[in-house]
Amino acid sequence: MEPFKKIKTIVTPLDKVNVDTDQIVPKQFLKLIQKSGFGKFLFYNWRYDEDNHEKQDFVLNDKKYKNSKILVAGDNFGCGSSREHAVWALQDYGFSVVIAPSFADIFYSNCFKNGILPIVLDEKTVEKLQHMDDEIEIDLENQVIITPEEKIPFSIDAHRKNILLEGLDDIAQTLQFGDEISKFEKQSKIPSVL
Amino acid sequence: MGKTLFEKIWDAHIVVEGQSGPSLIYIDRHLVHEVTSPQAFDGLRMNNRKVRRPDLTVATMDHNVPTTNRRLPILDQTSAIQIQTLAKNCKDFGIKLFDIASPNQGIVHVIGPQLGITLPGSTIVCGDSHTSTHGAFGALAFGIGTSEVEHVLASQTLWLEKPKPFEIRVEGKRKNPHAVTAKDIILSIIKNIGTGGGTGTVVEYRGEGITDLSMEQRMTICNMSIEAGARAGLIAPDEKTFDYLRGRKYTPKNYESLVDYWRETLKTDSDATFEKKYVLHIDNIAPQVSWGTNPGMTCDVTDSIPSPDDYSKGDQNQKKGAQKALEYMDLKPGTPITDIKVDRVFIGSCTNARLEDLIEASKVVKNRKVSPHVRAMVVPGSQMVKQQAEEMGLDKIFIDANFEWREAGCSMCLGMNPDILSPGERCASTSNRNFEGRQGTGGRTHLVSPVMAAAAAIEGHFVDVREMDLR
Numbered sequence: 307m308e309p310f311k312k313i314k315t316i317v318t319p320l321d322k323v324n325v326d327t328d329q330i331v332p333k334q335f336l337k338l339i340q341k342s343g344f345g346k347f348l349f350y351n352w353r354y355d356e357d358n359h360e361k362q363d364f365v366l367n368d369k370k371y372k373n374s375k376i377l378v379a380g381d382n383f384g385c386g387s388s389r390e391h392a393v394w395a396l397q398d399y400g401f402s403v404v405i406a407p408s409f410a411d412i413f414y415s416n417c418f419k420n421g422i423l424p425i426v427l428d429e430k431t432v433e434k435l436q437h438m439d440d441e442i443e444i445d446l447e448n449q450v451i452i453t454p455e456e457k458i459p460f461s462i463d464a465h466r467k468n469i470l471l472e473g474l475d476d477i478a479q480t481l482q483f484g485d486e487i488s489k490f491e492k493q494s495k496i497p498s499v500l
Numbered sequence: 501m502g503k504t505l506f507e508k509i510w511d512a513h514i515v516v517e518g519q520s521g522p523s524l525i526y527i528d529r530h531l532v533h534e535v536t537s538p539q540a541f542d543g544l545r546m547n548n549r550k551v552r553r554p555d556l557t558v559a560t561m562d563h564n565v566p567t568t569n570r571r572l573p574i575l576d577q578t579s580a581i582q583i584q585t586l587a588k589n590c591k592d593f594g595i596k597l598f599d600i601a602s603p604n605q606g607i608v609h610v611i612g613p614q615l616g617i618t619l620p621g622s623t624i625v626c627g628d629s630h631t632s633t634h635g636a637f638g639a640l641a642f643g644i645g646t647s648e649v650e651h652v653l654a655s656q657t658l659w660l661e662k663p664k665p666f667e668i669r670v671e672g673k674r675k676n677p678h679a680v681t682a683k684d685i686i687l688s689i690i691k692n693i694g695t696g697g698g699t700g701t702v703v704e705y706r707g708e709g710i711t712d713l714s715m716e717q718r719m720t721i722c723n724m725s726i727e728a729g730a731r732a733g734l735i736a737p738d739e740k741t742f743d744y745l746r747g748r749k750y751t752p753k754n755y756e757s758l759v760d761y762w763r764e765t766l767k768t769d770s771d772a773t774f775e776k777k778y779v780l781h782i783d784n785i786a787p788q789v790s791w792g793t794n795p796g797m798t799c800d801v802t803d804s805i806p807s808p809d810d811y812s813k814g815d816q817n818q819k820k821g822a823q824k825a826l827e828y829m830d831l832k833p834g835t836p837i838t839d840i841k842v843d844r845v846f847i848g849s850c851t852n853a854r855l856e857d858l859i860e861a862s863k864v865v866k867n868r869k870v871s872p873h874v875r876a877m878v879v880p881g882s883q884m885v886k887q888q889a890e891e892m893g894l895d896k897i898f899i900d901a902n903f904e905w906r907e908a909g910c911s912m913c914l915g916m917n918p919d920i921l922s923p924g925e926r927c928a929s930t931s932n933r934n935f936e937g938r939q940g941t942g943g944r945t946h947l948v949s950p951v952m953a954a955a956a957a958i959e960g961h962f963v964d965v966r967e968m969d970l971r
Contacts, residue, residue, distance in 0.1 A: 322824075323817045324695055324794050328935040333916050337564060337578035339538035339585050341646075351937050356923070380817055382696040385729060385794075386935060387914075388629040389536065390645035408696060411663075411731050412629060412643055419647030429817075463661065465521035476647070477549070480655045483516055483524060487552075487657060490515045495761065496528040496622045497752045498555035499596065 307421050309473035313402050314443040318371040319436035323380035327413060330384070330392035344391055345398030366399075376403045376444065378435045384413025393420045403444050405451075407432050418466050419476065425451070425460045446471060502769025504665040505736050506702040509640040509766075513623050515657055522659040528622035529639075530652050531608045532559035532595065534586040535916070536627030540650035541589040551593045552656045558617055559590050560598040562607045564916040567879050567906035570600060579917065593653075604749070606882020606908040609633040609850040613719065614884055616748030620737040620762045625652055630850045630932065632725040635734035636718035637741055638766045640702070642732040663731045666701035667774035668693075670709030672783040678860060679966040680787055682717035683852060683930070683949035685709065686724040687788035689780055691798040698730030701776060704768060705735050709782045715744040716856040723851045724932050727795040736767045789837050789962055790934045790947040792825035797934070798947070799837065801964045807833035828936055829944050830924075837962050840946070844927040845876035845957035846939070847903075847950050849913035852930035853881030857950040858889050862897045863970050864954035870902040871960030877904040877919070879911040903957070915940045928956040 335347040352364045360367040377396065383406040384392060393416045396404065404417065405425045417424045423446055427435070435442070435453075443452040446467060451458040469476065503511070516524035530553075537559070544550065551557060564579040566572075574580040583600065590597035598604040604611060609630055612618040618634045624641035625631060627649045634641035648658055668689060674680045690697070703725050710718065718735050725733025742759045745751055752758060786800035799806065808826065810833075812819035826833070831840070847853065847861055858878065870876045878898050880886035886908055889895060895905045912919040913931035915938065921927055923942025930953050934945040948956065955965040 321820075323821050326794070326933075326935045328914075328933070328938050332937055332941070333914050334941075336535050336916060337576075337582050339582060340542070341539045351941060356941075382699070382729065385695055386629065386726075386933060388627060388643035388645055390539075390627075390647060393645070408699060410696075410729060411699060412645060416645035416647065419645065463521055465518070465659075476659070477543075477547070477651050477654045480524065480651065480657060480659070483655075483657075486515050486524070487526070487655060490526050491553075491656075494526065494528070495758065496619060497754065498553075499529065499558055499617055499750055 307473040307475070310421060310423060310446050310470040312443060312445050313375050314441050315373055315375045316371065316441050317376045317378045317435055317438060318365055318374040320365060320377055320379040321436060324382045324385055325379055326386035327384055327389050327392040328386055331389060331395045336389060336391055341394050343398060344395035345400070348395040348399045375401055376405065376442065377401045378405045378432060381407045381429070383409050385410040388412045390416045390419070393417055393422055397422055405432060405435060418469055421470065421473065423470055427458065427460060431458060501773070502771035504768045504772045504774060505638065505704055505766060506640060506665050506734060509621055509623065510662060512621070522661045524657050525623060525660050527625050527652050527656055527658060528556060528619070529617060529624040530557045531612055531624065531626035531631070532557060532649070533563055533608050533626070533628065534561045534582045535563040536646050537589065537649055538582065538585045539646050540653055541593065543650040544653060549654045551595060551653045554594040556656060557595045557653070559586060559595050560605055560608050560611060561586060561600050563910045563914065565600055565909040566917050567909050567911045567919060570907055576918070603883050603887070606884065607850045607853065607910055609723065610854060610881035610885065613637065613744070614748065614882060616745050616751035619745070620741060621766050625658065629726045630723050632730070632732050633719050633723040633850055635722040635725065635732050636715060637745070638734055638737035638762070640732055640734065643726065663700055663702045664775040666698060666703045666730065666776040668703050668705050669707040669779045670705060670782055671707045671779060672709055672781045673712065674782050674785065676966050678863070678970060679951060680785055681949040681951065682713055682720040684785060684788045685780065685782060686721045687790065687795065687798045687947065688785050690724065690728045690795045691788070692780065693728055693778055695727060695794050695796040696729045698725060698728040701730050703730045703733040705733060709780070710735055711738065714856060715740055716854040719854065720851055724795065727932055737762055787949060787952050787965055789952065791829065791831060791837070792822060793828055793934055793936050795932065795934060795947060797822065797825055801837050801952070801962060803837055805831050805833050805835045805837070838964065839961065841926070841961045842874060842928045842956050843925045844921060845874055845953050846879070846912045846927055846929040846931065847877070847953050848879030848881070848911050849931035850881065851932045852950050853879060853885065855885050855888050857930065858885070858894050861950040861954040862894045864951050864958065864965065864968060865901045865903065866897050868901055868958045870957045874957050874960055876902070876957040877906055879906040880908050882908045912939050914938060928953045928962065
């Protein structure tokens with residue numbers, strides 16, 4: 307995974323609550339067996355009409371937001387299915403940060419596995435950011451969002467922050483605890499399946 | 501201070517305790533299916549890693565398998581490739597697979613308990629959010645993403661932040677338990693606490709309204725914990741739990757000594773504290789019908805479609821959400837639920853496709869016919885459920901009433917196989933999500949119990965199943 311760097315772009319406002327992962331990537335695109343190339347399916351049913359033409363009223367189809375890397379959405383973002391395809395689609399499309407008042411648990415943890423930073427902010431601040439036309443800067447190291455008017459601090463678990471900043475391979479780190487895992491297995495009461 | 505059941509299971513699975521951040525938690529059972537695993541196996545190959553404990557890992561094919569004749573080839577090439585890929589991955593990495601031809605194939609959350617793979621006090625994960633189903637057995641069971649699937653395959657562990665314990669008490673007795681079901685209890689809970697009401701928590705369902713339920717009904721409750729945003733839901737095991745698992749195909753050989761241990765340990769201490777509490781009284785609850793595009797948008801069958809103002813109680817974002825939902829669902833505020841006509845009926849999914857669900861639905865269907873404008877189908881949750889139902893003659897009851905009787909799979913719950921709604925079609929569905937397009941692009945889903953779905957199939961519109969003669 308690439309280390310997470312400072313980001314400065316305008317935000318893409320997605321003015322919806324309870325955006326579920328079925329909307330982020332509809333099921334017809336879950337059949338691929340690789341991780342790449344999901345960006346074109348992002349918000350597919352909101353982006354395209356039945357004849358596969360772009361819907362003009364959907365924010366991602368507004369050219370103004372073409373280079374935005376920051377999505378700002380409503381409460382309970384990423385609810386529903388555990389499909390990591392949702393995060394692969396956001397990342398492949400070009401988003402590196404998602405800001406919302408709250409996230410569903412599985413989606414939230416999937417983000418960190420793919421170099422996406424989810425930021426939880428209160429509803430008022432989220433609303434303010436959704437209406438901001440200027441570029442904003444995301445500084446993960448100092449845990450602050452810098453807008454032309456102010457600096458907005460955000461909190462994040464230190465362990466997860468580190469994973470993003472260093473671009474660490476989770477599994478390699480865990481396998482260093484091989485002895486602890488073996489020790490646990492020796493005393494486990496739950497038997498094998500077979 | 502005492503501990504909750506969840507905290508006891510958590511503590512018993514800590515490999516490395518995190519001081520402020522996440523802890524490394526051991527996973528006892530890993531269930532794998534075709535949709536969320538191919539990229540995980542690829543990751544293992546790329547890094548020359550193997551599966552640490554193939555003996556704790558079990559796979560099946562459920563999400564995109566056709567539910568028509570199993571002997572015919574799969575026409576959708578991308579589905580076929582995904583299914584073949586799982587077979588190859590299981591072979592390469594030495595994982596037990598119940599493939600499409602196996603009599604044990606079925607929805608992963610239906611076969612786990614049926615085969616005795618699900619055990620009380622264990623940690624169970626699967627790349628599927630409805631893994632919470634297994635919590636009905638007093639297991640800590642939750643859905644994970646594909647990166648975590650790879651992590652568990654490689655290490656049999658996960659780094660996890662400890663969720664908060666949430667007590668949901670279900671008090672009282674249902675007046676008519678054949679018409680007001682476990683599905684109506686869980687939909688009532690989600691309606692009240694909201695789709696984000698359980699975020700960051702593990703719910704323990706307690707109280708008379710829960711202990712009264714059969715194991716299959718408890719699975720329906722725990723299954724939909726994720727629809728309230730909870731990481732997992734669980735129920736303390738009792739004699740019903742232990743009886744259910746006794747003598748199944750993969751029930752451990754030392755089962756009775758495990759039961760003795762579980763009986764002593766798997767319960768919340770009387771002085772334990774929960775971070776959050778909610779109580780539902782069920783004496784007077786009605787059958788539930790969802791009207792919107794998330795499971796919290798639900799009302800009694802005796803109600804009318806609410807106005808966005810009434811629904812949102814002043815919250816502007818929720819109001820906008822309700823307006824969009826009504827537009828998508830093509831419904832007007834004030835319309836009685838029982839006036840809503842349906843085009844399709846789907847009895848299936850990991851929420852409601854177990855034997856008891858089919859038995860109860862068949863009582864509504866028996867000696868009646870599906871309304872002429874409705875297309876109705878039953879998709880048993882597993883091939884074992886299907887076989888048991890056929891031994892009881894349930895298939896005949898459904899087929900005589902003009903239901904389609906299918907092979908096992910997830911089917912129209914998420915429409916990854918050919919079983920989908922056409923744009924604009926309205927469906928009474930026993931599944932768990934009424935999200936936009938979930939059952940097919942433009943399709944409109946109403947979540948209901950199996951008996952409510954069966955009744956809607958017969959009458960052609962929603963009816964209060966309490967008023968039907970079910971002798």
